[in-house]
Amino acid sequence: MNSEEEFYDAETGLESDDSCEVSFKDALVFDSKQVTDGGDEQENGVWERRKILPAEMISRNNYSVWNILKKCIGMELSKIALSIRFLAGHSCPSQWERTGKPFNPLLGETYELIREDEGYRLISEQVSHHPPVSAFHAQSLKQEFEFHGSIYPKLKFWGKSVEAEPKGTMTLELLKYKEAYTWTNPMCCVHNIILGKLWIEQYGTVEIVNHSTGDKCVLNFKPCGMFGKELHKVEGHIQDKSKKKRRVIYGKWTECMYSVDPKVYETYRKSEKKSGGDSKKLKQGHSCEAEDTDEMPEVQETVTVIPGSALLWRITPRPAHSAQMYNFTSFAMTLNELEPGMERLLAPTDCRLRPDIRAMEIGDMDLSSTEKERLEEKQRASCRERSVQEEEWSTRWFQLGTNPHTGAEDWLYTGGYFDRNYTDCPNIY
Template sequence: MVWTCVEEGWWIYWTKDVEYGAGRQEEKRRPQRRFMDVVKEDMQMVGVIKEDGRVRWRKKLPAEMISRNNFSVWNILKKCIGMELSKIAMPVVFNEPLSFLQRISEYMEHTHLIHKACSLSESTDRMQVVAAFAVSAVASQWERTGKPFNPLLGETYELTREDQGYRLISEQVSHHPPISAFHAESLKEEFKFHGSIYPKLKFWGKSVEAEPKGTMTLELLKHKEAYTWTNPMCCVHNIILGKLWIEQYGTVEIVNHRTGDKCVLNFKPCGMFGKELHKVEGHIQDKSKKKRRVIYGKWTECMYSVDTKVYEAYKKSEKKSGGEAKKLKQEQSCEAEEADEMPDVQETVTVIPGSALLWRITPRPAHSAQMYNFTSFAITLNELEPGMERLLAPTDCRLRPDIRAMEHGDIDLASSEKERLEEKQRAARRERSRDEEEWSTRWFQLGTNPHTGAEDWLYTGGYFDRNFTDCPNIY
């Protein structure tokens, strides 16, 4: 007698095979649980549904991080100074087991901030929470020194999190230049968050600089508001020698296109003595350029908001009591001449009396360093449960054999599969060129962002109807 798991429509039940001579009889037990309680109308399996009906996502990867001690990135990059790295083939050992499309989905880790912004009635209050979300979207990059896998042309990634009230679809819409488009939307039609990203990477001898070209657009549908911004620059130091470390720097301007309000955030470069490392400061101004609130904190830790007058009074008091007499000249660290050793973090955020906490980073799991410095959220992104592949588009990142092999610690298989997939992609490109065919995107098309007037890749809809018959065979 054997109990067998059977899926029938939306239900899972168990059958007991009882042998009677040459024949068989099935005895059905009562349904144990709805196949997708968590996602209801969308057939998307996320995590594992336990007996209490709650979803449990995995808390670690199948294997620990692959050691890079026996590999030299210098042998690969020494001829590439000043070049864009998107066209340079890197050994898989320098990757992390996620596609760049999955890395983009990490913008959604702190979606609760969008929900909070939707619930607020005052535009300045909404702007400061949107600003916190924009900072939180880059927080997962802290200590993430592995390179995500370059998506193949036509590759997709979907993510539905009913517990956080959204679903997301992304697609690699161009290979040269590499462009990734994404679209996330509230399951209750409260917001839309979308954009297209064209990351430009350059090697400067001791560091790799990443310029995240592309605009983020957040629409709060109830308030008929649209916010746009571009992410800050990112730099990975000590590529050749020493401990790798990351900094973000540059000015991020968030615009509310309905009210004319702006939030100007300055991600500060660390400077000569590291006093500004990780710091973010800025302000919210209305359309008449009057400052309404000051935003401050660290992108690796937390963000606060305080009244402008309170902030100015605090700074004057600080100066009188022996604060810094003058600011050190801020330098673009990627181009600085001094050593690239990571400065000690001088202090945590000093909270100004009267400040309101906007956001605090979610602590990483204790074993994060052995898991490519992933957050708890990132650890779940490539999870593939039995039967899930039937529900995904055949182009989904979770089905990529090279990423799957690396996640399981098989570097040789990951390398060979990566080479196979890249050659398959090149062969398909040659065939299209021979037949004079243009690549056709599946879920996004090039258009005009209605809020900025700039060219952008926009979601055309239809993915969640789950008609995948014309998806390309890229794996």
Template sequence: MNNEDEFYDAVTGLDSDESCEGTSEASFKDAVVYDGAQKNNGAVPQENGIKKRRSCLPAPMFSRNDFSVWSILKKCIGLELSKITMPIVFNEPLSFLQRLTEYMEHTYLLQKACLQSDSIERMQTVAAFAVSAVASQWDRTGKPFNPLLGETYELTREDQGFRLISEQVSHHPPISAFHTESLMGDFVFHGSIYPKLKFWGKSVEAEPKGTITLELHKHKEAYTWTNPFCCVHNVILGKLWIEQYGTVEIINHSTGEKCVLNFKPCGMFGKELHRVEGYIQDKSKKKRCVIYGKWTECMWSVDPQAYEAHRKLEKKGTTDTKKQKQEEPEAVNEDADEMPEVQETVAVIPGSTLLWRISSRPPLSAEMYNFTNFAMALNELEPGMEGVLAPTDCRLRPDIRAMENGNMDEASREKERLEEKQRAARKERAKNEEEWSTRWFQLGTNPYTGSQDWLYTGGYFDRKYRNCPDIY
């Protein structure tokens, strides 16, 4: 294995059976199942005139029960995880560039924001989109493949009204840049991501790096934010589960309005597990609404006065319960950070408005890396696509393709070959004193934050790939 294989994208696991308002995995039986291996005389299957995408993979995931990461991570306590070899069995058959694309699973929220005339309502919807962007991590315990330098991924979803291009623009540090645009010209969504990770014995903590920018053209508005921190528990022993925590500030640079979201840490008794609470304030710093929910379930908005009244009643009714819990001895487990018992679903405050609800997953999700319907189709190679995609596209990576097909030995061999090819190319550039040149993005300044950012230079969808590097 390559000792330069980054672990930065391994913060992907959590464990939760929660769902919104009683919706559970039992409802998955209603999902449409389509085996991507089935073809209709070579044509893409259609359903009611809409392209039908697969909802399962060619092969189920490989068992990780016989593997331990302790021998790999035991020397890394308290250090940044920048160069760590991980067995391929801990991967999922997607590149991190494809994983970034899952931000767009709930694109309808952006389209809704474009149609809203009130700026506070738009901010509510944008906030719901920011929360929904991390929801796909629910129960995802595999790490994506680290993108090779120069690797790309494109996705056009006419049914959802967007197209996206991403590129791995840096190897050390690992930076992935993406650019998404509405097919109707309504919005542009872009950013560059560089997560910084540390290992703390039982858990891996990720500090988010990189700015995310959303531009709504009709309203001449620009929003920016960063992702919350996250922590994966039990990377050595026990069942993997994840917390998202920290403060996320979404700023409307056109109106001066701000949304402050607090992704709450689990807490002693697990009461705050997955909870998100926050508020929206106008440019005069007046609180206009409160937002609450769980990033694994749903998000709601309510008037601040109704929220405070509800909180007072809630505190009054739980005082005795809290006293009882304080008297009970706390269970201690030195071997694993056990995830708290599943708490009740979100208690809806009277007068609240639903902003977003997580989608059900396909029936075979548990056997398919816990992928969502959206994720299940990301690596699908449809007939005729090879002649259209850039030669650097993730779908053409032989190691990911082999893993998706269930051939782990071939996947390991191909991964090692690709990494060796990348090292050889880097040595050759150093020998010739050549600098790596990105193809579709360039380093610049974010016009709204003034910070350094990777910006799309355009031209990808013209299909002119002459200068694409040979990385596979």
């Protein structure tokens, strides 16, 4: 459930009197004094989220990835069982350096996130195992927005790289303005999954449609190209329903994004071309399927700002110790934390209660491996039993329906999770 993180760990250059920020003093306070998982408690009694993980990142230097992957060419990657050490040794702006294969979610597994200090809450559920589909629904605590969708990556293994084609639709509803936006995420490729340094590129065209006004934002995530000059770059524009360009968008999805008036942008580009800035035409096209080398190009981390541009978004710097913590962002560091008193509130299907993940987090890899095997066998046994009984899996918090804005099939939240009635939750752990 990896699309949410890149949204919440960002800074914005926009300011408004209608900001929904909530002071940290209003954060949820638990009645327990217990301190767990490297967290701490502030003097005023408000829980302070952890800044480090309970155990150091393990190394996979002595683990043969090739022995596993050489058997997998042509297979659906979601069906491949991998060792705990492979899952841990590899850990999207928050994810471009965190390229590890995550634990496969169990069917019915859930995750809730309540951030009263940020003014939102989220619930997600693994609604399908083959193919793997995660549905999520986030909402403002002040009824200002709803953000929902499904994560369904279709994976292709090319030998030394893995390409992910996104299938799920993202929907953002701005309730205050009665506007609804939908889009599909770009293609993603992870390079050097067997040897060398892992690196990610995203490419393809993303269209964000405003179904209320007919406006559209068209973003081109540029492929790396032959010499890496375009790596991580994004360019596009916002157009009204008559297709007239209103703003140009540019930047890097790993760094920052700006907008500028189209006339200013064109004038700048013409000037740049005259000065020789575009004298070398680089061959474009993504490199997942056929390439001579998978070596990561040298990343140029500076976006040239066109005069008159407005900053839209800037990524939050990672903590200094991020490299020793699976390249987690500060936000990601907190996601698996069990705050005091939380266990009695969570659904029994919440992944923070999953024993193999908890064991890995504290560094007990043997226990984690044993629990992972037990949970996977339990899931297979449940599947066999349903097959014998000719029963279909029943999702708990989401159901297939029709997206009211696109008319396409979509996973929709049925509500009720935060009423804390878990009587119908499956026993998956």
